[in-house]
Amino acid sequence: MNFRSSHRCCADCTSPFCWRCIGGIRGFSDYPQCHRLAEVFPLISKELRRLSTTDALTGLYNRRHMEYVLTTEHSRSARTKAPFAVLMFDIDHFKKFNDTYGHEQGDRVLQAVARTFRDSLRKYDTPCRYGGEEFIGILPQTNLDGGMAVAERLRCEVENLVVDGLKVTISIGVSAYADTGTESVDQLIHAADQALYRSKAGGRNCVTRADSIA
Numbered sequence: 001m002n003f004r005s006s007h008r009c010c011a012d013c014t015s016p017f018c019w020r021c022i023g024g025i026r027g028f029s030d031y032p033q034c035h036r037l038a039e040v041f042p043l044i045s046k047e048l049r050r051l052s053t054t055d056a057l058t059g060l061y062n063r064r065h066m067e068y069v070l071t072t073e074h075s076r077s078a079r080t081k082a083p084f085a086v087l088m089f090d091i092d093h094f095k096k097f098n099d100t101y102g103h104e105q106g107d108r109v110l111q112a113v114a115r116t117f118r119d120s121l122r123k124y125d126t127p128c129r130y131g132g133e134e135f136i137g138i139l140p141q142t143n144l145d146g147g148m149a150v151a152e153r154l155r156c157e158v159e160n161l162v163v164d165g166l167k168v169t170i171s172i173g174v175s176a177y178a179d180t181g182t183e184s185v186d187q188l189i190h191a192a193d194q195a196l197y198r199s200k201a202g203g204r205n206c207v208t209r210a211d212s213i214a
């Protein structure tokens with residue numbers, strides 16, 4: 001364990017794991033020179049966890065974390081029989097924001113919608129970016145009616161959103177464990193996706209519940 005044992009960054013340093021030895025890491029450059037790695041390690045560990053679970057553009061949870069939470073909630077609900085809801089939404093005609101105003105404007109729209117999404121959920125819900133302009137919310141202890149209420153509130157909030165003078169709307173599909181045909185995680189996602197598709201086909205800027213689809 002004698003890591004660069006000859007190194008001493010200052011007279012007080014006795015640690016073989018001196019912070020100065022490892023040369024610094026971006027974002028931690030202000031950290032005092034003579035702190036032991038053990039003190040910095042929790043900060044690095046926390047930052048690595050944040051980076052591996054969040055989407056860089058929106059700050060929402062990423063798809064990997066979404067899959068972890070879905071599996072966890074599914075196991076919990078299978079055991080306790082408590083419901084949980086999944087809402088999936090997609091920004092309407094998003095391509096036009098990119099094509100008409102540029103990709104950076106498209107990114108700003110994504111960020112604004114993501115902020116509204118995160119702020120509209122409870123602390124123990126999980127807002128995720130599923131990919132592109134598709135998002136998923138995982139709502140523990142929530143049945144289909146509860147999920148519909150959250151989705152409708154979110155739809156209204158986004159409808160009232162103005163991003164750099166531009167109006168935005170979203171289409172949403174909602175499913176819940178364990179309504180008929182939604183016993184597995186894949187079925188839950190598929191049901192929410194089908195409901196979202198129905199919202200698109202029905203004219204957009206609306207919410208569809210999975211159990212309304214024949």
Ligand SMILES: Nc1nc2c(ncn2[C@@H]2O[C@H](COP(=O)(O)OP(=O)(O)OP(=O)(O)O)[C@@H](O)[C@H]2O)c(=O)[nH]1
Binds near residue numbers: 057091093104110131
């Ligand atoms: N700016 C930006 N655009 C993205 C990102 N990810 C995906 N897109 C764009 O999102 C657009 C998705 O467009 P479509 O799938 O055709 O759907 P839409 O225009 O939203 O139309 P509907 O969903 O049918 O209402 C494509 O132009 C992608 O290039 C991103 O991170 N940033």
